[in-house]
Amino acid sequence: MANSKFEYVRNFETDDRCLPNTWIVVRVDGRGFHKFSEKHEFAKPNDKRSLDLMGKAAGRVMTEFKEICLAYGQSDEFSFVFKRDMDLHKRRASKLMTSVASIFTSAFVFHWPQFFDIPLKYPPSFDGRVVLYPSTQNLRDYLSWRQADCHINNLYNTAFWTLVLKGNLTNAEVISLKVL
Amino acid sequence: MANSKFEYVRNFETDDRCLPNTWIVVRVDGRGFHKFSEKHEFAKPNDKRSLDLMGKAAGRVMTEFKEICLAYGQSDEFSFVFKRDMDLHKRRASKLMTSVASIFTSAFVFHWPQFFDIPLKYPPSFDGRVVLYPSTQNLRDYLSWRQADCHINNLYNTAFWTLVLKGNLTNAEVISLKVL
Amino acid sequence: MANSKFEYVRNFETDDRCLPNTWIVVRVDGRGFHKFSEKHEFAKPNDKRSLDLMGKAAGRVMTEFKEICLAYGQSDEFSFVFKRDMDLHKRRASKLMTSVASIFTSAFVFHWPQFFDIPLKYPPSFDGRVVLYPSTQNLRDYLSWRQADCHINNLYNTAFWTLVLKGNLTNAEVISLKVL
C-alpha cells in the first residue's frame, strides 16, 4: 500500500500482552440490566429464560474459543477462564476481552427468540474486563468470590421477593423491615 | 457483604485509564467477515445492505455515548472518536472498548432483519481496540489513514469484481493478471 | 548462544513505550532527604551548596541526553523534559526513568567533594517517575505547578527558619504559632 504518509499513526497503538503463565479471566457484565430486566418483564427473583439464554451465549463463546477451559455465570455476568499457557491472539488483552464481549452479546441477541416469547425491545449490551491470576489458588479464590457473591445476592433476592410476592408487602415496606 | 476471605482477588484488577487530554479512538473490526460475507451472499464488491446496517449499528453506539463526536466506517470496521476532554467511565480503556464493541455487535444483530431478507445463519462478532492520539493533527492523520485504506481497497475490489463479473474471468485468472 | 531452554523467560518482559508525540517528563526526587540534610548539616532554609550540586547533577543528565530540552529543579527534586518527537531508547519508559535517576545520582555523589567540605556519610539516592503531557499547555501547567510548589515551600521555610534562627523560638514554638 502506498499510504505511507499517514500510516505513522499506527505507532500509537500499544502492546498490551498479558503476562505469560498466568490465568487470564475475562468477565462480562450486563450494561443497564436493571432497566433491561424490567422492560422485558423478567420473573423475580430469578428468570429461568434469561439464565438459560446467558448459558447459551456462554456456550457460544466457548465454542469459538477452545482455549477457554472454564466458565462461571450468575445474574447478568459471566467469567471465562483461559488456559494458563495459551497463546491465542498473542495474549493481547484488548483482542481477548472485546472478542469475548462481542461474541457473548451477539449470541445473546441471536438466540433470544429461542428463550423468550416477547421480542427484544432494544439491543442489550455487556462490557468486559481482563484480570490475571498468577496462581491456581488465586484463580480458585476468584471463582469462590463470584460464587459467594452469587449466593449472597440470591439469598437476599429470594427473601425479598417472597415477602413482596407472597407476603403482600410493597418493595418499600420490605426495605423498611431492616431485617435483610 | 461477608465474603472478605476471597475478595482480595479484586486487587488483581489493574487501572487502565487513558491519558487525559488525548483523543480516544475505539475501532471495531469484523471477526471472520470474509467467511461471514460468503455465507450470507454479500453482493460484490460492495453490499449496500451490509454497509447500511454497519451505519445503523454505529448510530446506536453514538446514541448511547454522547461523548463520541465522530465516527468513520468502511468495509467491516468502524472508528469512534471520543471527545478529548471527556471523563466517561473515568476513561478506563477496558470499559470503553468492550462497551463499544458490544453495543455495535448487539445493534448489528438486532437490526439485521431490517436490512436483509435472509435470516442470520450464526451470530457475527467484532473485536475492538483503543488508540490514543495526543494532537488534533494526529487524529486527522488517523482518519486520513483509514480513508486512504478505504479508497485503495475499494479501487482494488471494484476492478477485481468487474473483471470477474463482467469480464468472465475466474478469481484465479484475475489474480494471475498481476496488473492489480 | 545455546541457552534456549531458559531463554523463554525473556517473554515476560513487557513493552512500555511512551505514547508518541507527547512531552515526556522524568522527575527525580530525593529518598529520605529530610534525614540526609540533617546528617550533613544543611543550612536552613536553603543550603546553597546542595542546590548548586543538584544543578551540577542535572547538567550531567542533560549532557548525556541531548534529547532533554529543559530541566527545572527545587529542593531535592528535578524535572527533565524530553523533546516531544524524540525516539531515544524507543521511548521506553523504564529505560528513560532509570537512566535519568541513575545518572543524576551518580553525578550527585561524584561531584559532592566539589561543593561540600565534609565527606558523604552514606550514599544518597533518588527515585524517579515518567509522566506524559499531550499538549504544550499541559507541560507549561506542569512546570507552573512545580514552580508554585517551590514558591509556597520556600515562603514557608524562610518564615519558619527566620523565626527560629533570628527570633530565638524553638521549632515547636513556631509550629504552635499557627500563623504559618
Added chain:
Amino acid sequence: MANSKFEYVRNFETDDRCLPNTWIVVRVDGRGFHKFSEKHEFAKPNDKRSLDLMGKAAGRVMTEFKEICLAYGQSDEFSFVFKRDMDLHKRRASKLMTSVASIFTSAFVFHWPQFFDIPLKYPPSFDGRVVLYPSTQNLRDYLSWRQADCHINNLYNTAFWTLVLKGNLTNAEVISLKVL
C-alpha cells in the same frame, strides 16, 4: 496548598502497580561499561576489584530493601528478587526500579575508593527494568538463564584473553580464528 489551578496535571500520572502474588525482579545493567572498563583499565577477562565493588553495591541495595530475598550478579549487571507477597511502595514498578537503580549507582560511586586505587574519571550509571514472574519455576528459570549467560560469556572471555595475553595474538587475530 493554594495551587489548585495547575495541580490537575497530577492526573496525568499513571498507576503502574505490579500484579500481586508474582515475583518482582529488578535488573540493573551498566550503561556504556565497555568504554568505562577501558578508561579505568579493568583487568581482563575479569576485574576482581570491579566484581567486588558490584557486590558491595548490591549489598547496599539489600540493606535498604529488606523485601529483597535474593540477588544475583555477573559482569556489569545485577538482578534483585523481591518477595512474592511484599507490598513495598504499593508494588509500584516506577518506584521500585528507579530506587534500586539509584541506590546501586550511589553505592558504586561512594565505595569506589575502597576498591580502586585510581580515582573515577567520570560518573558511571546503570539502567534498570522490572520483570514479573508468576511461578517459582519461572523465577528459577530466570536465574538459570542469567547463570548460563554468565557461564558462556565467561568461557568466551577467558579463552579470548588467554590467547591475547599469553598467546601473544592481537584481538583481531583471535577473532579471525573462528574457533570461538
